[in-house]
Amino acid sequence: MTIWALIPLITCLAYIVLFVLALQFVEKRVNRVFTFYLAAAAVWSFTSFMLHLNAFPQQALLWNELLVVALIGTMITYYHFVRVYTNRPAGIGLYLGYGLLLILAVLSLSGFIVQYAYVTDGVLYHSLGISIYFIGGVSLAFIGIVIFLLVKKYRSSFDPIDRNRTMYLIGGWSILVLLSYTNLIPAVAGFPLDHIGSLINAFIISYAISRYHLLDIKLVARRGLTYVTLVGALIGIYIGAIFLGIRFFPEQSPVTIVSGATVIALLLALMTRPLRHAIQEGIDRLFFRGTYDYRQTLLSFGSKMGNILNLDELAKEMLPTMTKALNITRASLLLQDIGSGDFTTQFTYPKDKSKLSDNLSFSADNPVISWLEKETSPLNLKQIDSIPEFKGLWQIEREKLTSSDLDFLCPIKSRGRLIGILALGSK
Known part of the structure; x- marks a missing residue:
């Protein structure tokens, strides 16, 4: 594997990690569209990895055709994300973008876009013919609109956190776009420089998530620890049951021992809901420590409000609880x-x-x-x-x-x- 195959592979893994984190927040529309973009970016990087890996030289043309579609798909989904992020409706531009993407996919997989493609020592040699100008023009239009929308949001916002978050998105996207357009320069067109830009964008998004709360990173950590602990416990019990079976029941066949351990693991899996709640409570106590009980009281406070008619009593109940919980x-x-x-x-x-x-x-x-x-x-x-x-x-x-x-x-x-x-x- 050459460095030119390794770069898109690392980029793909980075976007997969971000995708898994973002999946926990799909209740909000902006987060759902954000995960859609992350998935598209991961697919784009994966197609580039498979192309530059050149494990099956006879499939280079196919992977290049998929790569072209994935690249434009990444641009369109990011445009979709930015429209939602800037509180704008879908609009005709979004429908037009997905329509053009569908047409491009049909044309590309039918052999009308990529004329030839082969990889030598990790370097791609290919030709898109005159279609490269059409693809470049469409991409440039959507890229320009994305930058315009983000800059407009930055200038209209008075929240420093929101402005910084938007500025990081502008910076990451600009770097990705600049390096993506190196594909139009013949001398470096075969190198995956666009994925270096994509990797930088992934790091910038990661920083925006942790520093400026593009996602609630504390909630991600709490939920992630819960599921890791739960899955780790089930795997540990499953492996432990197999070792104990081999040690104390040596006369039993390995199939019987593994089957018994599997039954135990499945029974425990059916009890994961109460077990998950218990683990979640323990992790929440670890995160919030002295304020955990007050937070629980505050969460249940709404059900008590209907039974308190005196304003003085209501304030005396609410303010101390809120002060200690927060x-x-x-x-x-x-x-x-x-x-x-x-x-x-x-x-x-x-x-x-x-x-x-x-x-x-x-x-x-x-x-x-x-x-x-x-x-x-x-x-x-x-x-x-x-x-x-x-x-x-x-x-x-x-x-x-x-x-x-x-x-x-x-x-x-x-x-x-x-x-x-x-x-x-x-x-």
């Missing part, structure tokens, strides 16, 4: 005064008169209230300077917020109307 310094509940319309602090845990957050209040016309009335997501107080709506905030109000030891203001709404604010302290 491991934050404090939590306050601000409610609207019926007469003035102002929002004032009514409940705080823990109480400390020296803290400004215990006396925090907002007038009805405050820019903070206007922002919370329009938004459904929490306001990160560390990002106030980067949000245009708060340019008119008085300096004294700005200083009051920055020195309040609070990180987030969460809007509480009833039928679309702001009725309260949950203020959460720092970790």
Whole structure:
């Protein structure tokens, strides 16, 4: 195996790992489409690996035909992902892209795209004829739209984390595209430089996942450890049962011992659901340690709320539990005064008169209230300077917020109307 076959193989394995991680979050549409892209990228790398490996020289033409389809498929699925990531509907461009991909697949596998292909010492020699200009033009159009959408999202976002995440996606995709277009340069067209770009993109996506929460990496680790522990335990029991059978029942045939061990393993597999819950609880306790019990209490708090009619009792139950579960310094509940319309602090845990957050209040016309009335997501107080709506905030109000030891203001709404604010302290 040459280095030119090894590069796409490593890239394929990298995308398979990312694909397995992303599979755990397919509940969200953006994650489902993201896994679709990762699968397409893995297939593209695999076809390149098989082509450059040249294990079956007579199949070089077939693998090159599949490679062309997989390459364009990767571009289209990434375009699909970016449309969802930037909160845009599918649009005619997406249907056109998948339609062109289907036509390309038919033409390529019918022998109308790749004229010839062979591999010598890991280097590909092939010709796509005039179709390379059509493929290059279509690819360039979708690549341009992807960059445009990502740049537009970057410029319109005021969330530093979201901007950094988008910038990494732009950087990774740009590197992949630049190295992919080396296929148009005759001197280096036979080398898989595009997969070096793809590998770099995989590393950048991995960093974005771990650093900027493109996926919830902590949840991935928890679920992954659960399944690894469960499967490892079943395999260990299965192998252990075989060794014990051989040791204590030497007169039995190997087939009988293996069959018995298999029956034991299958019976245990039927009990995996309660066993998985037990392992998951142990791993969650390991991850969350002192806050685990408070988190469980917080998760079950919704069922108790209907039985608590007194607001004071509700706040006394909710704020301490939330503070301990999230491991934050404090939590306050601000409610609207019926007469003035102002929002004032009514409940705080823990109480400390020296803290400004215990006396925090907002007038009805405050820019903070206007922002919370329009938004459904929490306001990160560390990002106030980067949000245009708060340019008119008085300096004294700005200083009051920055020195309040609070990180987030969460809007509480009833039928679309702001009725309260949950203020959460720092970790």
